[in-house]
Amino acid sequence: MSEVVEQSAEPGTERGGPPDAFDVFSRNCPSRATLEHVTGRWGILTLTALAHDTLRFNALRRRVDGVSEKMLSQTLQALERDGLVIRDAQPVNPPHVEYRLSPLGRETTDRLLALITLVEDRMPDVLAARGRYDEARGTG
């Protein structure tokens, strides 16, 4: 396995800092890594896709437009490892595996959803801002 999302190699994990040691601003804080799993390109979409339903691998793949098999697999593993996603595998043939959110995953996804909703709602503003910015540069 030459390519892994992140094994337990967090160097600064055991530095035993103060109680608020999980501040994302420091380079080696594990919360930074988790935050990146959650907010990573595929992390966001995967969690959001699981917000309402329990889904199987390929259903998820269809839902998250553009994700490759590999990246979905990787993303799911990272999220499962962080305890945000639960993997239910039934050893039947053909294999039947379902993914769903854990309680913590649900909480996280709720906040994510709040963010996404805002961004989607305000896209007209964003697009307008982009237009202004580009014009101020392109035209002079």
Next chain:
Amino acid sequence: MSEVVEQSAEPGTERGGPPDAFDVFSRNCPSRATLEHVTGRWGILTLTALAHDTLRFNALRRRVDGVSEKMLSQTLQALERDGLVIRDAQPVNPPHVEYRLSPLGRETTDRLLALITLVEDRMPDVLAARGRYDEARGTG
């Protein structure tokens, strides 16, 4: 300029879809790009750093541990272009440039903060889950 965050090259922007056309799930939706600016590794941290204060470039750089000059510059440009960050440049010598959140940027950052707070709070759970996951693989 061979390396650019993203110019106006969004291919699916003008497809004139339905009102809810800003669904992040479709590959070519501009909201997906904006979401990635916001939730990108440096986007999150930059916005969060600006949550409370107006900051100058190098102050920001010190605050966001590990960011390179180049990435901070790129990130700020993307966020400014999307209308989330406002750049105040005073043409004095030495140059004095300040960055602050726009109203939309503030709204966005508030939601981001809610997410970050949750993740930081729950890091013990995450770490425990990781421990269980790793053990179930390494040992069993």
Next chain:
DNA sequence: CGGCATCCGTGACGATACTG
């Protein structure tokens, strides 16, 4: 101080093929 341009390595990512 606040940038921008250039060079360049690394690894994230996608496509494909294979397994159970």
Next chain:
DNA sequence: CAGTATCGTCACGGATGCCG
């Protein structure tokens, strides 16, 4: 169906140097 293994690319991102 649900993945894992392998390989190639390319653009993300760091280091450096220059300019206003």
